[in-house]
Amino acid sequence: MTELTNLTVAQIRDGHRAGDFSAVEVAEAFSANVAGAKALNAFIVETPEHALEAAKQADADRAAGTLKPLSGVPIGMKDLFCTDGVQTTAASHMLEGFIPRYESTVSQKLWDAGAGMLGKLNLDQFAMGSSNETSYFGNVISPWRRKDGGNAALAPGGSSGGSSTAIAARLCPAATGTDTGGSIRQPAAFTGISGIKPTYGRCSRWGIVAFASSLDQAGPMARDVRDCAIMLENMAGFDAKDATSLNLPVPDWEAALSSDLKGKTVGIPKEYRLEGIDPDIDAMWDAGIAMLKDAGAAVVEISLPHTKYALPAYYIIAPAEASSNLARYDGVRYGLRDLPAKNSSGGGAGLQDMYAATRAEGFGPEVKRRIMIGTYVLSAGFYDAYYTQAQKVRTLIARDFEQAFASCDVILAPTAPSAAFGLGEKMADPLAMYLNDVFAVPASLAGLPAMSVPAALNREGLPLGLQIIGKAFDEQSVLNAGLAIEERAGFNARAEKWW
Amino acid sequence: MTIDQATVRKIASLARIAISDAEAAAMEGELNGILGWVEQLGEVDVTGVEPMTAVIPNTLRLRDDVIDADPLTGGNRRDDVLANAPAAMHGFFGVPKVIE
Numbered sequence: 034m035t036e037l038t039n040l041t042v043a044q045i046r047d048g049h050r051a052g053d054f055s056a057v058e059v060a061e062a063f064s065a066n067v068a069g070a071k072a073l074n075a076f077i078v079e080t081p082e083h084a085l086e087a088a089k090q091a092d093a094d095r096a097a098g099t100l101k102p103l104s105g106v107p108i109g110m111k112d113l114f115c116t117d118g119v120q121t122t123a124a125s126h127m128l129e130g131f132i133p134r135y136e137s138t139v140s141q142k143l144w145d146a147g148a149g150m151l152g153k154l155n156l157d158q159f160a161m162g163s164s165n166e167t168s169y170f171g172n173v174i175s176p177w178r179r180k181d182g183g184n185a186a187l188a189p190g191g192s193s194g195g196s197s198t199a200i201a202a203r204l205c206p207a208a209t210g211t212d213t214g215g216s217i218r219q220p221a222a223f224t225g226i227s228g229i230k231p232t233y234g235r236c237s238r239w240g241i242v243a244f245a246s247s248l249d250q251a252g253p254m255a256r257d258v259r260d261c262a263i264m265l266e267n268m269a270g271f272d273a274k275d276a277t278s279l280n281l282p283v284p285d286w287e288a289a290l291s292s293d294l295k296g297k298t299v300g301i302p303k304e305y306r307l308e309g310i311d312p313d314i315d316a317m318w319d320a321g322i323a324m325l326k327d328a329g330a331a332v333v334e335i336s337l338p339h340t341k342y343a344l345p346a347y348y349i350i351a352p353a354e355a356s357s358n359l360a361r362y363d364g365v366r367y368g369l370r371d372l373p374a375k376n377s378s379g380g381g382a383g384l385q386d387m388y389a390a391t392r393a394e395g396f397g398p399e400v401k402r403r404i405m406i407g408t409y410v411l412s413a414g415f416y417d418a419y420y421t422q423a424q425k426v427r428t429l430i431a432r433d434f435e436q437a438f439a440s441c442d443v444i445l446a447p448t449a450p451s452a453a454f455g456l457g458e459k460m461a462d463p464l465a466m467y468l469n470d471v472f473a474v475p476a477s478l479a480g481l482p483a484m485s486v487p488a489a490l491n492r493e494g495l496p497l498g499l500q501i502i503g504k505a506f507d508e509q510s511v512l513n514a515g516l517a518i519e520e521r522a523g524f525n526a527r528a529e530k531w532w
Numbered sequence: 533m534t535i536d537q538a539t540v541r542k543i544a545s546l547a548r549i550a551i552s553d554a555e556a557a558a559m560e561g562e563l564n565g566i567l568g569w570v571e572q573l574g575e576v577d578v579t580g581v582e583p584m585t586a587v588i589p590n591t592l593r594l595r596d597d598v599i600d601a602d603p604l605t606g607g608n609r610r611d612d613v614l615a616n617a618p619a620a621m622h623g624f625f626g627v628p629k630v631i632e
Binding site for chain 2: 131132133134135232233234247248273274276277279280339341342345346348349356360363364365366367368369370372381382383384385386387388389390392393396401402404405406408409412418419421422423424425426427428429431463464478479480505
């Protein structure tokens, strides 16, 4: 029998249904992998008992003939989703020890569908980062290594780096991610797996620790396109508790999967051809274009003229929303409290001193940097010059996509401008780190569905991902184009086990 | 437009984050680097363009006008609300003295 931890979500679901193995065997096999992979630091909390309990239920449901869509499938949960009774930290010191008394809508839907939880996955602190190095609990390490004989530790991408590493290292078959400016797609590309950010509003934000609410969107990460479709069906859906939740039926994405792209048109944005970019990235992109043509699609060049302004607009809008959202961490209601003995002038410390000390202690440098930027661009006298201007540019970026989609159905581009970089390589320069999201951020600003699928290995033996961006609500075309690439790229490389 | 250390301290105070002089000095360079970079947005012609308010067209809903329409987010959850408070006492959030 194939090793259980090499199976995909669909294979586990179908194999369990057919009686090839028990759900308990699957949960135990993955939990053993999790326990044996401490060196990757992918999990903040391990919950084998949760996975086992769900597995026992799945086996009982099979006997009773009441199987659910994800019965027998254990998954990883990004530690940004509140889980009832299980510590939820957003990888911050601020929320260390925080134990929610409620369950996020997305995680509840997954449990209701029969899935079990292997643990809470590490991430960049408050999802702010592209390499996982801002986590208070230490950075996740990618299972991948360059084929240069060296053992340099590589970034798993961010912010969903625990999710990407855990899937690539076969610690779980699928995991949740969240994407504010590329946090599902870029880590998926860095680790040779798939991930989709659906249309803004498809998945409820209720119970997800907030970063930038107009951008935050949950989505699945898994080894292939079909698994992403299965997971997304069980994460999406209307939720009255989220004011921006879309009141639309959840399509049967898996059943409608088709890699036949006859009659479809793929747009290639000329502004994404960056000068001086790694030739391996351009070569992968050209190969991707050929694959979609082979699948029957027509290919046209399109223009997204405001592309170069997406990243600077994002780095005004996201920090502005973060500075507002993170105002809730005050040392009063939940999370860390630091009450100094004296205030700065030697008197008794009061409420304001407690706020300032708590936030100085509880937030890491990148989180503070973004709160400060956000506070500045929202402050009196600068609001119009920065924030209003950025929101107008955001309108133009969304309009670019609208006009481009008049002549195509999906857009194909690289997911990231490079393969995984080494840990520490970009930490000294925040701007260099931000630039890694150059291809991911425009679709986030426009709220569009976008996915990354593994397409090739670069000359160092590291995975590269292709990104497909679709029209609002049209996840199906995104998944189908992703499937067409997956079938033709034949990407089956995996990291050699060293941990 | 560049910001000086006094401005950095002012922003930190508005954001309720205590910072040392060394941190203010380090942040001055970082924030100026980022703000200098985002200033390129000023070159975009936005004449007649409305700032974006909703990325996907959606209408705001009204909930039913009843108490505790959703039992999960309704009332009578005092103990749950206080469960993670660093200094809950007598059924309230505890804070340092605010009135002299």
